[in-house]
Amino acid sequence: MSIDISQFYQVFFDEAEELLAEKERLLLAVDPAAPDAEDLNAIFRTAHSIKGGASTFGLNDMSEVTHVLESLLDRIRKGEMALTAQHVDAFLSAKDILKMQLDGHRHGAAVDQDAVANVRMVLHDLSQGVVPVHHATVPSFLHAEHKQAVAEGAHRYKIELPDLPQRDVNALVDELGLMGRVSVVPLAGGRSALVITTHESLDDIVAICSFVLDPDDLKVFEAPPLTPEQRAIEAAERARIEDAQGYGFFDPVEPDAGAAAHAAEPSDDERGYGFFQPIEQIRREAGIADVPQEAAKAASAQARAEAQEAEALEKKAAKKAAEAAHAHAEAGSIRVSIEKVDQLINLVGEMVITQAMIEQRSDGLDPMLHERLLQSVSQLTRNTRALQEAVMSIRMMPMDFVFSRFPRMVRDLAGKLGKKVDFITHGAATELDKGLIERIVDPLTHLVRNSIDHGIELPAARVKAGKSESGRLFLSAAHQGGNIVIEVADDGAGLNREKILAKAAANGLPVSNAMSDAEVWQLIFAPGFSTAEIVTDVSGRGVGMDVVKRNITALGGSIDIRSAQGFGTTILISLPLTLAILDGMSIRCGDEIYILPLGFVVESLQPLPSDVKEIAGQGRVVKVRGEYLPLIPLHQMFNIEPHCTDPTEGILVILETEGRKAALFVDELVGQQQVVVKNLESNYRKVAGISGATILGDGGVALILDVAALLRSARQLTDDAVTL
Structure with a gap:
């Protein structure tokens, strides 16, 4: 019988990814002028752990880099050498190299050996107390001569x-x-x-x-x-x-x-020897790239040395670090593939649909004759809801998964542009569905880069404007109702209204000086719009903001801008917590049932005749608490035959998104229920004003309304129906 140890490679790869991310976080937080001893020990432990694992599995290239890195870190944490900004830069470069080598072993990706040699040389020079000059990358055809010179x-x-x-x-x-x-x-x-x-x-x-x-x-x-x-x-x-x-x-x-x-x-x-698979077979089955065979001969001696060194390190570790490690060990966790989680969520979704069917069929039963059955149905409803929430929480991940990517990018980009930026995050523990987190990274990356490039001024310009040299960039997340609101804010120059209007007019967009600031700010989301005078590799080609908005809208979210010239800009993104299951309001229009996401619903009412006004060529508006809102007849949007055409005989549902409100005119409210979202585009095609579909308790299909699209259409609403 043989033991399959290929799984241990995958565990090492996963743990190494986490250790590298932790190492980067600690390095970005450390103060070179007054480093915390616990932070230095923690940085050392990440390198030490990666080195031990790499040596155990014969990944000699990684162990060589971590050995040089570990030696330098050891001198610094022992006080033999003072930490400098150049050390931090070198350690971050070493992290990038280790990530590249890890990807090489895990996915067979290419590894730039010249870059590896360059980082090792920098680390060596620093360990000798020599301030390294920039080591230019050696051309591949000179690599052998370079190694001989070394x-x-x-x-x-x-x-x-x-x-x-x-x-x-x-x-x-x-x-x-x-x-x-x-x-x-x-x-x-x-x-x-x-x-x-x-x-x-x-x-x-x-x-x-x-x-x-x-x-x-x-x-x-x-x-x-x-x-x-x-x-x-x-x-x-x-x-x-x-x-x-x-x-x-x-x-x-x-x-x-x-x-x-x-x-x-x-x-x-x-x-x-009757216990282990051949190493070649393990590597083939695990899809692991080949590594130098002679590297593995150090494993036994390395393990003994590592054990002695680890024991000495643990004795010197700070009490706080030991307690944190103990708490982490007690928490415990298991690794489960995302495919299994998705399969479980799909099954729970089907269970929610089945539960809705049972509940609907039991509504007509006599509660006196079927009391016990109806009690069981109620218990099933409660348990189904609890199960759904528990399973959905498995896919929920903290926003720190996204936020942790930006400190390094902010640091590097600010240095490249000659700016000083203090990066501040809030609400990193706020949870969001994993599927949404993966798709929000790119839009947020573009917004953060824009804030640094276009928003925050150079230190001299900030001082001249009466500000501090260092600009502040805020990234925050918080729950708001059934949504999560993400803010990207800076205290930079803010948006220039006149410049945006001039650029929009030059691009042929319909603009006027009477436009509100909110309407002017929305112009930057037009395709190809950019006010950058010089195109750089950071931004300025005008191919980003329209994509950002399109991606956010595709996730069922909205994006809004607030800006004051000279004081900064805030961009707010609102997203549903999950795309799998949502709480919805069932509405009827004609013979059709539609679902409104509950997070967009403010209230529902039946207006008085005096509250409804007609605006020539612009449709109707309704007065709600002193505010006139555009009235959207749902039957007119989808060209269906309603039961009533007079708003005073039907129901108005007040909706709010992207900072705007509107009143949706429907025949009646059916009820509130939890629905499982099905992708309509993959099963049929994209439909204007529709974001998805769901299966009702009676087995019928109901369409889920795209509230943001409906409210956008309210601005140019005419008597013509929306083309499906």
Whole structure:
């Protein structure tokens, strides 16, 4: 029997992704002038954990980068070196490299080895106390020469060891091999010496050796550099030894047994010792890219060294960090694929429909004769609702999943533009459906970039305007009724009304000076609209804001702008909490039943004749509490035969979205119910004014109204029906 360990690769990949994200968050929050010791320890632990996991699974390229990174972080957290902004930049670059290498192993993505070498060089220079200059990326055709130049500039040390067991010598060779090239030289009396060519400091080398022996027992000499001929001989000898030793895993193959070894392919049980699958099979089944085979020989020694180092680290960890880790361990969680969650949600949706059918069929029963049955139906309704809420909560994710992506982007973009920006978030714990979170990232990214590029001024301009040098960018999220409201706000220059009007007129858009500010701000969502005078790689081509609004609208949401010139701009996005199930109001128009999302409904009423006014060429309006609202006859929108055409005989439902209100004229209200949203476009085609469909309790299909589209149509409503 064999054990499938491919799942452990996936666990490592997932955990490494989380550790890299945590590392970036901590680095962006750290203050180089006064770093918190707990934060430094936490940053070190992320690198340490990734290094240990990468070494265990033989991902040598990742362990090499994390080793250099870990060494530098260790010096900083021990107070041997002061943290600087250049260190933070280098650590963030190392995070990007590790993410690229992780994607290479996980998805087979390309890895830029020149960028890897460049980051390792920067980290090495910083660990030596040298302020690194910008290391330009070396062209691929010069890569070999570049590596040789690096090797020629390295130090060579000869380390004479005391009398040690061979396993300890091998462990040192494996561990020091992560720092450079190592060869073993025999000494008199059965002892050995190690010759290492490396860029690392002598203190780092001694620190590694201290895991195996007492540093006082070492004798270290600086060896002269190798000549080109000696380097060639050393490389050939190293290759011969590795072939003879089987990379540390297999017994050496005798010369006369080579043919037999190749002729008889060992079985899975023979190669896995009856417990494990062959590593090649595991990698094929898990879809993992190949990694250097010789990297895995360090796993055993690395695990022992990591265990000792981890024990020492835990003793030094702050009490707060230990308590947080304990609380996290007690919380517990399991990883479930999103496909299983979606399948569960679909089944619950069908259960909601079935429950609605049972409830509708039981409404006509005599409550005296069927009391127990009706009580059971009521209990089923309550349990179905509770189950639906519990299952939906599984898909709910905190907005921090989105917000955490922006600190790094804000920092890099502000630095690129020469601006100072303080990024402030609020409501990161607010939860939103995973499907919506994934689709809101791109629109928010564009809005944040626009705020930095167009909104927040340069430091000199801000000081001249009486502001602080650093602009402030706010990103917040909060629940509001059945929706979530996301705000992107800055304290920059604000929108320029005159400039927008002039640009809109030049683009042929209908504009006038009598337009309200809210109407002027909506002009920036027109396709191709941009007031940027210079096109840059940040923004300015005018291909973004219209896409932003289209994407938000497609999610059943709305977007609004508030701005004051000289004081800043706020963009508000309102989205439903989920697209799967919603609370709706059933309305009737003619013989048809429609569903209104309850989050848009303000109230319903039956107007007096004196409250309804006719506006020549503009349709009718209704007076509600001193405010005149456009009246939208639903039968006119969809060209259906209503039961009544006089608003005073029907019902008006007051709707509100995008900061505007309107009165929807329908025949009657049917009731309020929870509905399962079905995609109409994928099953039929896109219909104007309709956002989806649902199945009613009687098995019939009801269309879900697109409230935002209905209110937009109210502005140009005529006697013509909307074309379906």
